[in-house]
Amino acid sequence: DDAGGFSEEKFVANANHDQVRMIEIKLSQGAKPGHGGVLPAAKVSEEISITRGVPMGVDCVSPSRHSAFNTPVELLQFVARLRELSGGKPVGFKLAIGHPWEWFGIAKAMQETGLLPDFIVVDGAEGGTGAAPAEFIDHVGVPMHEALLLVHNTLVGLDLRDRIRIGAAGKVTSAFEIARTIALGADWCNAGRGFMFALGCIQSLSCHSDKCPTGIATQNPHRWRHLDATDKASRVHNYHENTLRALRDLLCAAGLNDPSELGPEHILRRVSPVEIRSLASLYRYLSPGELLRRVPDHAVFHDYWADARSDSFQPPARIQALRSSKSR
Template sequence: MCLHEPVWLWGVAVFGALSVLGTWDLLQTRSTLRRNYPVLAHFRYGLESIGPEMRQYFIEADTAEVPFSRQQRALVYQRAKSVNDVRPFGTQQDVYGVDYEWINHSMLPAPHGSHDFRIIIGAQTAQPYSASVFNISAMSFGSLSANAIRALNHGARLGGFYHDTGEGSISAYHREHGGDLVWEIGSGYFGCRNDDGSFNAERFAANARDPQVKMIEIKLSQGAKPGHGGVLPAAKVSAEIAATRGVPMGVDCVSPARHGAFDTPRGLLEFVAQLRELSGGKPVGFKLAIGHPWEWFGIAKAMQESGLLPDFIVVDGAEGGTGASPAEFIDHVGVPMHEALMLVHNTLVGLELRERIRIGAAGRITSAFDIARTLAMGADWCNAARGYMFALGCIQAQSCHTDRCPTGIATQDPRRWQHLDVPDKATRVFKFHENTLKALRDLLCAAGLEHPQQLGPEHILRRVSPTEVRSLAALYNFLAPGDLLGKIPGHAVFQAFWANARSDSFAAPAMVQSIRGSKAF
């Protein structure tokens, strides 16, 4: 075709080329966005492929007004796709900026060994579980699509790590690929409820004794919206979601803000013991976002007085959460993960219970350094939600609650989620986990360590001003074993709240009077 041909022939040529491109987009499986938005998606991906500058531009554009580091998101994509994450020209961080953190290296680095770091949870139960130190945090079927659940669980099976079901119960999609499950029991008791929403022991036992279920997690609160409860909009409550959760179809599915099976700290621990027995001796624990310190202290005192212990506690930070939440809750409710983790860890150490209870932590953890820092502060393992969503292809369109997720991850619209290719995304989930743990191994070896359990707060350094550097060991107050068994330690929070915390009630009016004017947080 030459320049003298009629203009309409050029239009035909362009239309034909776009048709071929659109057909290819629909047939390929690696990009859900291109399958859902053929041709149009290339305005994003085409420019992104030009080079590092454009990739950085689109990562920044995608995360505009989203409080998440573009460098971290880029790192997830690289590791999920097994793209080389080595970069030239030094750090992108301001090493003299306040809050810059690093891990010190050793003059005698440790030899490289396996990156499959594991811990035993519930060592004294009938069915202890060997868990990876990095797992998929709670995201329910209903909030996520069928193919997203399939891909996450398949990736977990490939990598030998666990997949937390979220409080939406165990769906057929969780079971399809046989990956390890942690069944989260929320206040709605989905999958183990009576018609009136109360707990049903028989239905619980039937699900909990499934060999694929490795642990049971009672959700007291979550970092994104602690004390709020949750709602799955009626538009998302399909027939299969209704059957999975045991709720009516086409009606808002409500998770109450509080549990009905217990209302005291002692009652919580009795519920833990009941679920452990009903499950056949599997590890049982609870997840919470720390709020009023005296409520957590009440649970700790109930452990001390009754001898009833959870096998694990998962600390969820206020900065975490992949679900839609009210803006004020996201920004201003709950304790951030580092402070919450330190409070739980210190309390258990002070009661000489730390060796008997494992601690998991979640709250915007995506990189190997995030894991190392969190374990150094007292956790035994880490969970992540957002990072694994990025591995599935999430672009943070922030339309999770609208049922119009463009990548088919957070939607129940089959026209969208059916385009998410399960084998491809499962491989990315697996690779993200594997490459992150390889990076963790490399960090540990550089520090002269062989296992994450050797990490301590002395290994992580933080710049607190342009001229001052402190280790986490110096920045945080750590209790010694048994400190809470005698005189109350000088830590302000324990001084203010420990003495008046009650094992028989979460509410303590006398304590509220005693803390007025206190300098504790």
């Protein structure tokens, strides 16, 4: 609404359009986790103003947090609420993993309440946008492979993996990167960078300035008027089709019939001049239901699982005590 709160009326009006097939709650994104976003007033055209319901001539500020929930349990209750309001459409959330206890708190809330998202999208720290601060692009968030493994392992350990789909994103531009990401545990990949390149993006990092030199990320007619939409559409289409064709060829070469058959045993990595190991042997994969029986011998689970809480995103008392001792 005008005050920045959640509006059921506006949500229902948008969510029930036929072209809306699923709803994603963005907790954070890989390019700037925990930061939020700003669409400068100069870029708020009349069309954007109508579409987003924001006034022209004013910066459109997206906060770094949601106002509709404050705890992991409340997040899942919000997921269930949106599913009901949308008439049963799939609802999930996207997050860039930061503190492990925050994700573990959500996982424990799933276990305790039985409220599950239909999908989770893991956005890696590799995610990019020219509008993000350099410090966030380069240093904030967990890289996609490790974040994906953590989410996948947690759901497997709670016996929930077959009930929740996982998407993953983070510099996925080629067929091999799609194959590797699915082999690590994803059901599908999201990609933006490669399509931007196909459009002609040169990564000038000026998305926020309304001065994109290629005319892609600007509402300035003097900059976008030479953008040939027909030609660019063909380039994007060809990139998409050829990438999927290359993925098909990789699967055929491996003797597989479907991307879902990819596993960590299919990807080999050189770890020294004289040693090559599969991802299956490099990474610790939990067995189904393992978290329901014991805390696994996995460093992150060992350090943070027991202290994570479904009623709070705040750091465990142990972590807060360490911070307090440092500040003295």
